[in-house]
Amino acid sequence: MNYSKKGIENKQNYIKSTSRRLISKTRITLFRLGIVSVVVAAIVASFAGYGFVKGLVDNAPDISEIDVIPTGFTTTIYDKEGNEIETLVGAHANRVYVTLDELPDYVKDAFIAIEDERFYEHDGIDVRGILRAAVQGLKTGDFSEGASTITQQLLKNQVFEGGLETEFIDKVERKIQEQYLAIQLENKLEKDTILEYYLNTINLGAGTYGVQTAAKRYFNKDAKDLNLSEAATIAAITQRPVYLNPINFPEDNAKRRAEILKEMLEQERITQSEYDEAVADSKDVYTRIQSVDEEQDATSYYSYFVDELIEQVMEDLQSELGYTQNQASTLLYSGGLQIYTTQDPLIQKICDDVYSDESNFPEMGTSFWELTYALSIQKNDKDKTTIHYHGNDLLEYYKDYPDPDGLYVDDKGSKFSLLFTDKKDMQKKIDAFRESVVEEGDVILGEKVTMTIQPQSSFVVMDQHTGEVAAIIGGRGKKSGNRTLNRATNTFRQPGSTFKILSTYLPALDTVGLTLASVQDDVGPYYYPGTKTQVNNWTSSSKYDGLTTLRRGIYNSMNIVTVKTFEQVTPQLGYDYLLKLGFTSLVDSRKEENGDIVSDINYPMALGGLTDGVSNLEITAAYAAIANKGVYTEPIFYTKILDHDGKVLLRNKPKQEQVMKESTAWLLTNAMEDVVKIGTGKAARLNAIDMPVAGKTGSTSNYNDLWFCGYSPYYTASVWSGFDNNRPQTERNYHKKIWRMIMEQIHIEKNLETVSFTKPDSVVSARICTKSGKLAVEGLCDHYLGGNTTRVEYFAKGTVPTEKCDMHVKATVCEKSKKLATEFCPEDSVKESVFLNKEETGKTADTPYLLPSDSCKVHTEGAAFEEDPGFLDDEYEDEEPQEEYEDEQGQETNDPDPVVPDEEPDTDIIEDITDFLNPQ
Known part of the structure; x- marks a missing residue:
């Protein structure tokens, strides 16, 4: 700075100058304006902020309208004893x-x-x-x-x-x-x-x-x-x-x-x-x-029982309370319901334990794993092509592969199949296949490998008196997801001979006027009425029993006897009874994609030949109606549902209807007791306890389906076994053993008292002849050459036969010629016997004992003895008279205790239907 006199004067002049004053004033003005601007901006910002906040507050939900109470609650499922068995959870619930x-x-x-x-x-x-x-x-x-x-x-x-x-x-x-x-x-x-x-x-x-x-x-x-x-x-x-x-x-x-x-x-x-x-x-x-x-x-994963419970609750919420499907689903999974089921924890555990023991099923090699395979890949090309592979592509890839486990055999030996015994080996094959089709740059969109044990099986146990389902098994092996295939409730299989009772013998006794003593002639060849489709018995296609009661037709599961009875019943009446028994899968009339019209109102229905089949649950409920004195009770899986506040939302009282006479139910039960005692169902007999059971076996062609439906005085149960994809089975009795084991354990562990099926007052008894179905004649029916044909049979009051047997006659026969004796026959060659006076259309077990139609030609006036003309043919010449046995009343009868092997398939269901609808 210049501090000289001149410099100071210049500085003073600058400060006093007009330009300097103007600059200072300008700066002061700008500063003041800046201060004012800041203050204004702050005020504006404050008001803007206030307005912004006020706007947000004004737009906030009204406190009187908002609800902060938690929503979305777990639904809890309880068994019959009040134990929690499962929870159902929706999103955020x-x-x-x-x-x-x-x-x-x-x-x-x-x-x-x-x-x-x-x-x-x-x-x-x-x-x-x-x-x-x-x-x-x-x-x-x-x-x-x-x-x-x-x-x-x-x-x-x-x-x-x-x-x-x-x-x-x-x-x-x-x-x-x-x-x-x-x-x-x-x-x-x-x-x-x-x-x-x-x-x-x-x-x-x-x-x-x-x-x-x-x-x-x-x-x-x-x-x-x-x-x-x-x-x-x-x-x-x-x-x-x-x-x-x-x-x-x-x-x-x-x-x-x-x-x-x-x-x-x-x-x-x-x-x-x-x-x-x-x-x-x-x-x-x-x-x-x-x-x-x-x-x-x-x-x-949910159990099979819970799977079916969900189905029923969903249906009832819609049908009973008017919910839409989405509303029902939301309520079920997020509504905090309390569902009290019919599941008996002890019975369910018994079923689970038996089914989890693989020794109760055919060994591996007779049992197999079955592969379901799917692979989706996106190719690394300009179009990003998506390719889907399935099990058939594996079969093609390995078509020349020699597979020691293969079930399909040709002249080159065993071939690769999707049924196998070694899971690790199959996984290696899957890995090799994937590597062969996935190239560099490809993207695997998804792959699903499911190995399911086969044959499969299902089991249903219900209390016939209440309709409450106590336990179900929907499949064999580890469950792989929620609401998967439930073979107890959601699959339909051909019922085989189990259907004979329901379609044929029930209406025959209840409406048509036939009795357990009524007789049909078991003789062939026999064809479905109006067709050229032959009906064969499971025991043989060439041997026939001749005159047979309906009782014997039931316990020996005789096809010809059944269809002949069904012919009297008529398919329409049989169909009507099945509808009353709760079956929903029967086909009245339906047009198929190929234009064919199919219907179950036909004769194959007598033997269980159906278009779609039936479910285990529904056939169990049908048999339960017989066990419950003829009252059909709709099967239920829950008794009540409470809402989140504990109020009753639904009570599940099953529908009941008397669909047959009480006497009919008892007669069928009594006949089906013989199925287990001496007939085709002996393997299901409860050997460990003294508890009566009644039931019926059933099987289809090549043993694709194996059934046993039966009941005690307490519970009704049905077992089904078979390959999901209808393949033949070689073991034929394991399902009956499963039924027996479960039912024995149920009755033992629940300490159930041994009681018999109570015979109603509407049932009476009479001694009848099993060859005529009429009242037995002393000295004839009990001295028949073929054996004693008398037995005590049961009847609904008013249906006891009034006529005496006219099928047995006494005649004197020459033992040399086997013809009616004449005055020329020597006294020492003549014998009086009781024969069957019957006209035959073919050879049967009755044939050797028919009344001769001709007189002796060996002994004539002055004639010499000739050789025995050989009356008996080769088929029956060594046959002994039928053995006698005592029935439960201690009465001798000629109905033997047959040595029954495994019941053969009743009929080829699909072929029967096809042949019936398209007769030659």
């Missing part, structure tokens, strides 16, 4: 409500300590918490630390859909509204109520919502039974339900858990000793969680 007074203090305190330590002090907004979070954010640059109170979190979850906004402005808007509503909510609800709702709302990982469900999922106990260590573990999940899940991320959860315990100690919510004990459990707590998780994984 894995929740079981628990009240605050049911929880230990440390469960509540664990959440408060880490989420909102001043919960009981603030009015919905924690200002100190907000300032702390802001300071922390300024220090670190990370503003992720929240300051939301429990009240705000409840609002976020229940009103703002979890706070999943992606845009910053949206988050700000939600946060402001959330804080505003939090203050209002705390004026509306008590603190404890808010906390209770919160603890029942929060997401606690692994699909659980609320502390009760989390306690069950991680520790398999109720929330009220959690200890401090476990409570802290669950509270630690809240911050990040996915990444603090103690199953998948135990180490991260443990860090958060340690913070919670420390905060609880510092806030004096727990004592030092409690803290030390919880810290000492730091490792063991996660071991317990893993153990529970492994157990739950082992039983993660």
Whole structure:
């Protein structure tokens, strides 16, 4: 700076100059304008902010209209004894409500300590918490630390859909509204109520919502039974339900858990000793969680019983209460229902144990694994072509592969098939096939490999008196998913001879006027009426029993006797009875895709030849109607359903109808007792206990289907076995043994008293002749050359025969010629015997004992003795008279105890239907 006189003068002149003054004034003016602008901007911003906030507040939901009560609850299923057997969980509905007074203090305190330590002090907004979070954010640059109170979190979850906004402005808007509503909510609800709702709302990982469900999922106990260590573990999940899940991320959860315990100690919510004990459990707590998780994984799928229960409940909610399908589904999976089922835990366990024992089924080599395969790949080409491969592609790939396990054999030996015995070997083949079709750059869109044990089987047990289904087995082997194929309820199979009772003998006794003593002539060849399709007996296609009662036709499962009886019944009447017995899969008339018209109202129905078949459940219910004195009771899987508030939503009272006379039911039962005692079902006899059972066997061509349907005075049960894809079976009796084992154990373990099937007063007895079906004649029927044909038979009152047997006659025969004796026959060659006076159309077991039609030509006046003309043909010449046995009343009869091997298939069902509809 110039401090000379001249310099000072110049400086003074500059300061006093007009230009200098103008510049200064300009600067001052601009500064003042700046200050004013800042103030104005601040005022404008304040008003704008106020307007923005006011707008958000004005647009916030009305506190009087919002509902923070937790919604979406787990449906619980109970067995007949009140034990919880399953839970149904919809999206965000894995929740079981628990009240605050049911929880230990440390469960509540664990959440408060880490989420909102001043919960009981603030009015919905924690200002100190907000300032702390802001300071922390300024220090670190990370503003992720929240300051939301429990009240705000409840609002976020229940009103703002979890706070999943992606845009910053949206988050700000939600946060402001959330804080505003939090203050209002705390004026509306008590603190404890808010906390209770919160603890029942929060997401606690692994699909659980609320502390009760989390306690069950991680520790398999109720929330009220959690200890401090476990409570802290669950509270630690809240911050990040996915990444603090103690199953998948135990180490991260443990860090958060340690913070919670420390905060609880510092806030004096727990004592030092409690803290030390919880810290000492730091490792063991996660071991317990893993153990529970492994157990739950082992039983993660619904049982077959629950699968069918869901079907019935869904149907009833729609038909009884008018719900739509979506509404019914939402209520079932998210409505917190309590469903009380008919499942008997003891009976279900018996069934499960028998079916889980592979020794009860054919050995591997007769049993097989069956492969279902699907592979989808996206090719690495310009069009991104998608190709789908299935089991047939595997068959083609390995068509020349020699397979020692192959079921298909040609002149080159065994061929590869999708039925196999070695799962590891099949997996190698699958891997090799995949490698052959997937090229570099291809994308595998999906692959499904299912190996199902075959033959399969199903079992149904129900209480015939109530219609309650006690247990079901829907398949053999480990269940692979929820609501999978249920062979007990949702598959239809040909019923074979089990249908004879229902389609033929029931209406024959109940309506047509036939009796168990009525006689049909078992003789062939015999054809379905109006066709050229022959009906054969399972025992032989060339030997016939001749005159046979319906009783014998039942216990020996005789096809010709059945169809001849059905001819008198008529297919329409048989069909009508089947409808009354609850069958829904029968076909009245249907046009197929090829234009053919199919119907079950035809003669093959007598032997179980149906278009679609029947389900195990429905045929069990039909047999239960016979066991229940002729009263059909609709099978049910639950008795009542309560809503979330404990009010009765549905009561399930089964429909009942008297579909046959009580006398008919008892007569059929009595005849089917013989099936088990002396007929085709002897393998099902309950040898371990003295309990009567009645039932009927059934099988189809090549033993594709094996059935036994039967009952005791207490329970009705049916077993089915077969390959899912209708393949022949070589073992034929194992299903009857399964039925016997289960029924024996049920009656033994339930300590059921031995009782007989009660004969009603409407049934009487009479001694009849089994060759005529009429009253027996003493001295004739009991002295028949073929054996005693008398027995005590049972009848409905009013159906006892009034005529005496006219089939047996006495005649004197020359023993040399086997013809009627004449006056010329020597006295020592003449013998009086009782013969059968019958006209035959073919050779039967009766043929050797028919009354001779000619007189002796050997002995004539002056004639010499000639050689025996050989009356008996080769087929019957060595046959002995039928053995006698005593029936249950101690009466001798000529119905032998046959040596019955395995029942042969009744008929080729499909061929029978085809041949019947398209006669030659």
